[in-house]
Amino acid sequence: MTYTNFRFELSDEGVATVLIDRVDASMNTLGIDLIAELAEVVERLEQDDVKAVVIGSAKRDFLAGADIRMFSGAVTADTAIKGLQAIHAIFDRIEALHLDAGKPVVAAIHGVCLGGGLELALTASSRICSASPRTQLGQPEVQLGLIPAAGGTQRLPALIGLAAGLEMIVGGKPVRSYKAKKLGLVDEVTPPEVLLEVAQKRALAAIGAEAPERGIASKLSSDNLQRLALEKNPAGRRLLFKKAYDVMMKQSGGHYPAPKRAIEAIRIGAEKGRAAGVAAEIRFFAELVLTPETAALQSIFFATQELKSDKGIDSDAEPREISNVAVLGGGLMGGGIAAVSTLKAGKTVRIKEIDDAGVARGLAYVNKVVTRQAKRRRMSSFEVDQILNRVTGSSTWAGFAQTDIIIEAVFEDLDLKHSIIKEVEKVVGENTIFASNTSTLPITAIAEASGRPELVVGMHYFSPVEKMPLLEVITTDATADWVTATAVKLGKEQGKTVIVVNDGTGFYTSRLLGPYLNEAAYLLEEGASVEAIDEAVADWGFPIGPLLLTDEVGIDVGAHVATILHAAFGDRMRGPDMMAGLIKDGRKGRKNGRGFYLYTDGKRGDVDETVYDALGLGPRVRVSEEEIQERMSLVFINEATLCLQEGILRSARDGDIGAVFGLGYPPFRGGPFFTVDQMGADVVVAKLEALEARFGERFAPAQILKDHAETGKSFRK
Amino acid sequence: MSPSKKARRVAIIDGLRTPFAKSGSAFKNLSTLDLASGVVAELVARSGIDASTVDRVVYGAVIADVSAPNIAREIVLAGPLPDSVDAYSVSRACATSTQSFVEGAQSILLGETDIVIVGGADSLSRPPITYSDRFIDILMEASAARDLSSRVKAFSKTRPRDLAPKPPAIAERSTGKTMGHCAEEMARENGISREAQDEFTVRSHARTLDAWESGIFDSEVMAYPIPPKFTETIVRDTIPRSDTTMEKLATLKPVFDRKYGSVTAANSSPLTDGASALLLMDASVAEALGYEPKAYLRSYAFAALDPNWQLLMGPAFATPLALDKAGMTLDDIDLIDMHEAFAAQVLSNVQAFASDKFAQQRLGRKKAIGEIDDAKFNVYGGSISIGHPFGATGTRQIATMANELDRRGGGTALITQCAAGGLGAAVVLER
Numbered sequence A: 001m002t003y004t005n006f007r008f009e010l011s012d013e014g015v016a017t018v019l020i021d022r023v024d025a026s027m028n029t030l031g032i033d034l035i036a037e038l039a040e041v042v043e044r045l046e047q048d049d050v051k052a053v054v055i056g057s058a059k060r061d062f063l064a065g066a067d068i069r070m071f072s073g074a075v076t077a078d079t080a081i082k083g084l085q086a087i088h089a090i091f092d093r094i095e096a097l098h099l100d101a102g103k104p105v106v107a108a109i110h111g112v113c114l115g116g117g118l119e120l121a122l123t124a125s126s127r128i129c130s131a132s133p134r135t136q137l138g139q140p141e142v143q144l145g146l147i148p149a150a151g152g153t154q155r156l157p158a159l160i161g162l163a164a165g166l167e168m169i170v171g172g173k174p175v176r177s178y179k180a181k182k183l184g185l186v187d188e189v190t191p192p193e194v195l196l197e198v199a200q201k202r203a204l205a206a207i208g209a210e211a212p213e214r215g216i217a218s219k220l221s222s223d224n225l226q227r228l229a230l231e232k233n234p235a236g237r238r239l240l241f242k243k244a245y246d247v248m249m250k251q252s253g254g255h256y257p258a259p260k261r262a263i264e265a266i267r268i269g270a271e272k273g274r275a276a277g278v279a280a281e282i283r284f285f286a287e288l289v290l291t292p293e294t295a296a297l298q299s300i301f302f303a304t305q306e307l308k309s310d311k312g313i314d315s316d317a318e319p320r321e322i323s324n325v326a327v328l329g330g331g332l333m334g335g336g337i338a339a340v341s342t343l344k345a346g347k348t349v350r351i352k353e354i355d356d357a358g359v360a361r362g363l364a365y366v367n368k369v370v371t372r373q374a375k376r377r378r379m380s381s382f383e384v385d386q387i388l389n390r391v392t393g394s395s396t397w398a399g400f401a402q403t404d405i406i407i408e409a410v411f412e413d414l415d416l417k418h419s420i421i422k423e424v425e426k427v428v429g430e431n432t433i434f435a436s437n438t439s440t441l442p443i444t445a446i447a448e449a450s451g452r453p454e455l456v457v458g459m460h461y462f463s464p465v466e467k468m469p470l471l472e473v474i475t476t477d478a479t480a481d482w483v484t485a486t487a488v489k490l491g492k493e494q495g496k497t498v499i500v501v502n503d504g505t506g507f508y509t510s511r512l513l514g515p516y517l518n519e520a521a522y523l524l525e526e527g528a529s530v531e532a533i534d535e536a537v538a539d540w541g542f543p544i545g546p547l548l549l550t551d552e553v554g555i556d557v558g559a560h561v562a563t564i565l566h567a568a569f570g571d572r573m574r575g576p577d578m579m580a581g582l583i584k585d586g587r588k589g590r591k592n593g594r595g596f597y598l599y600t601d602g603k604r605g606d607v608d609e610t611v612y613d614a615l616g617l618g619p620r621v622r623v624s625e626e627e628i629q630e631r632m633s634l635v636f637i638n639e640a641t642l643c644l645q646e647g648i649l650r651s652a653r654d655g656d657i658g659a660v661f662g663l664g665y666p667p668f669r670g671g672p673f674f675t676v677d678q679m680g681a682d683v684v685v686a687k688l689e690a691l692e693a694r695f696g697e698r699f700a701p702a703q704i705l706k707d708h709a710e711t712g713k714s715f716r717k
Numbered sequence B: 001m002s003p004s005k006k007a008r009r010v011a012i013i014d015g016l017r018t019p020f021a022k023s024g025s026a027f028k029n030l031s032t033l034d035l036a037s038g039v040v041a042e043l044v045a046r047s048g049i050d051a052s053t054v055d056r057v058v059y060g061a062v063i064a065d066v067s068a069p070n071i072a073r074e075i076v077l078a079g080p081l082p083d084s085v086d087a088y089s090v091s092r093a094c095a096t097s098t099q100s101f102v103e104g105a106q107s108i109l110l111g112e113t114d115i116v117i118v119g120g121a122d123s124l125s126r127p128p129i130t131y132s133d134r135f136i137d138i139l140m141e142a143s144a145a146r147d148l149s150s151r152v153k154a155f156s157k158t159r160p161r162d163l164a165p166k167p168p169a170i171a172e173r174s175t176g177k178t179m180g181h182c183a184e185e186m187a188r189e190n191g192i193s194r195e196a197q198d199e200f201t202v203r204s205h206a207r208t209l210d211a212w213e214s215g216i217f218d219s220e221v222m223a224y225p226i227p228p229k230f231t232e233t234i235v236r237d238t239i240p241r242s243d244t245t246m247e248k249l250a251t252l253k254p255v256f257d258r259k260y261g262s263v264t265a266a267n268s269s270p271l272t273d274g275a276s277a278l279l280l281m282d283a284s285v286a287e288a289l290g291y292e293p294k295a296y297l298r299s300y301a302f303a304a305l306d307p308n309w310q311l312l313m314g315p316a317f318a319t320p321l322a323l324d325k326a327g328m329t330l331d332d333i334d335l336i337d338m339h340e341a342f343a344a345q346v347l348s349n350v351q352a353f354a355s356d357k358f359a360q361q362r363l364g365r366k367k368a369i370g371e372i373d374d375a376k377f378n379v380y381g382g383s384i385s386i387g388h389p390f391g392a393t394g395t396r397q398i399a400t401m402a403n404e405l406d407r408r409g410g411g412t413a414l415i416t417q418c419a420a421g422g423l424g425a426a427v428v429l430e431r
């Protein structure tokens, strides 16, 4: 028998080996065609000559999950329910092979086994996986606004227990082989080369044998027994679900329906049995698939995928190979850039600092980041040595001649950057790229000191570099395309999602902060309290409010940026004058322990009530949450669309990604442009015009918004 | 690599070392490999060489680390050099890195390589400690045991004295004498007074401190930030002391022969941690790549003598051989840099250099090697004042001399060491 998407083989002893091999694809995913054919395969497995089954993959990965495009676009609740029921029927039949027909089914997992892939594996009587670092098992559906709905919410907790099941499904984080074994998710971890052979032997040996005790019940560690005891009694279970719910609310701010539904489906299954649980997961899935949050998350996912293959330029110039990276300044940013350059990108890195202590500070930062990763990823001490030995530092210019790219992260000072660029050009080769990590200075202004402006580009990282996913690459009119493409490629190697923007004061991301932080100040001036502003904005979905953000960034830094933006964009970006009072009062934010909030021993406390005096403000009045949210979000969104209109942004997609990954714009809102599409440009324009009438030009809607309102065109399609 | 038509010539492009620190102090948490990797990574970075063009690394350490017996290869694998760089390790006691240098040079001369990194290191802060033979037998038996009870049985044979650790021996295996005792003997036989030894020590420290003050070492010693906290960066050797005076030295008790001896902790080289390395190239390759060599190899020689005689007289045996090969006499040499294991050893060799009798009796030559002119001799101090990480000293000396020839814009330099086992090494550089 031959199939299109499967390889089938039956041994003399009756062990059937089914290898998933999706036709015309490099990756196995669950699409409609594959599912239809799986039904035929199962029919074959049900025949008497098959005594045992091994399910594996003929590709690099086991099965990466459902083809998510299957669920976007023209899905209705009805079609989703029908599709899922069909999958359930087939998965149940696979399970029945061992439960009813006594045929052992072993899943042999190497590589990615996610979503529907893991749900398929869960139907087997036993799972084994390879010890490869590539191997990972998980239910990441919540990250795309969905839940596992091919039995995952039921079979996974049944196998590994409620607590672990909740964590994997609600958290959405995949686990690696050793963790999978510890959880009882797999029964054995083998070297990748012998995985299939071991699976076949296991299947053969299990024919006719008593079915082994399933899941965690078979593990006698006191840890597991304790967990089991907790899960078996209703009070204990309630406690578990409450804890899962609290953790989820804390992590997501309650903005995401999927993790809530995931918990609910698991709970229903645990309390009312498998059939009720299955019905719930299907129903919830059909509901989630149509929510705006899911659409937003998926649009971010697709945009990120697209950016992976975007060279960042419109010509066909090719990026050049980078092997040596130099970082000027080993401070907070320089240290982070050095760390991701060696750790993620595997480059040789040289740090230049003003003195030995500066070099040491940079190296210490790298060391800290690498050691933390080493623990998490279980790196060997050899790997750690390798990563750390790639980084050297110097307080002199010795050893910079060979660098392919210099990334400067010295103090934010144009004169300093000018003198640095001149020094650099004396020591480096003719093709060494000079990238600046400035957050506000126009790259064109920096490039004025350069004899080779075509090699000057902006690489704007976010703090902390090793954690923040975005890199904003900034090009001037003079920047050569190969230089831009090389910066983009390096950024991707450093593990970043990269957008390319044109030069302009504040580029894209820093510029957005201008009107946004000003608006927070105006609200303060009008009498809103610090708490009211920050809470309203956090409730809207930003990770932190604007005033807390100012404390984090540094009030002095914020004021500096505000001055620059005001100078560049005029009164539209003028903030209230009272903010100068904070500087006069010596408030710099978290770094000197004095800001909008109180700090004791570096820990943040409540709002510092004396801040109003420093601002020369009187008692607080109530400003409604809606008012705050509307003004803060619309001023932000409007500025984003202006950036598109002025050609700072190459696309609305980049604008959404930049806002979400760089500034914490709520992912479930998909980015400012996605939000406009969902609200309707006409609605946005109307609201802005109403605000303009009240507050003046800072709310004047962008022309591009008015155009879209007119034509009904959307930004993101 | 095929030998080019032009005669090949070994060029020293650059040399670098870590600061040297007394064992158990600044570098106490670093292994020999850590120090070696650090210095090689920095040498590669500073020289600006394309790492993939390095053909080979030859490196050595005297106290081998059982977890990294081929230290040269470990340096490559865990550092910025690509895995395709060949590497092997050598050992020749205190002349170990001179041996690395010579091997690198030979492979260049043979046309086998064009670009080589050589060097040596030792960290005596973490020496491998072993146990008595009896306890090792017990451990082996226990680890071979298949069940708990036989393991317990194996251990039950342990006696307290079995547990006393055996630090690595510093005594000569053949004679059973430590180097310090040999130095004492040499002092006695050659009539080197305590005072002369202390004077030489004061001179050493003063010259090393001067060199640091005048920036001589700045380009050849890297700043070494101490992991994992990096709150401390070692930028200078920690051994040279400005309070080294005759009065102060006179207060020290002899350590090897407490009653009648003259060798003290001060007039001997201390146990030291550190690493050094050189970048070598064939001269025409250096020219093609635009490197300005600091110096070139003129000749080298090794010699061996009966360890029962004056163990540390190696320099006086190896030097005439190297001079012969160079077609030179001692008068043709502008700088002499002799490893200072002990002041007594240095002064004994100086004496032997000048002695016709020594030349006739020991070298079978009519005339003495030559009188050493103090102005040319150990101009920036030596192992007594800088320190002596066994494996690192040879390439440390070569780097300093190459830089000095570069500064002087020409001349010749002799670098020589004594080594355990009665060995001697000598290298002649020219510019």
Ligand SMILES: NC(=O)c1ccc[n+]([C@@H]2O[C@H](COP(=O)([O-])OP(=O)(O)OC[C@H]3O[C@@H](n4cnc5c(N)ncnc54)[C@H](O)[C@@H]3O)[C@@H](O)[C@H]2O)c1
Binding pocket: A328, A329, A330, A331, A332, A333, A334, A352, A353, A354, A358, A408, A409, A410, A411, A412, A413, A416, A420, A437, A438, A439, A440, A460, A461, A462, A463
């Ligand atoms: N902190 C952030 O959140 C953030 C985010 C994006 C961009 N930036 C930008 O990154 C740059 C650096 O910011 P940071 O937060 O890392 O500052 P920082 O003060 O932590 O580090 C600056 C480092 O530069 C070194 N330095 C100064 N002059 C130098 C010189 N001439 N040569 C070599 N090193 C020199 C200093 O010793 C210091 O260690 C600034 O341009 C800043 O605007 C900062």
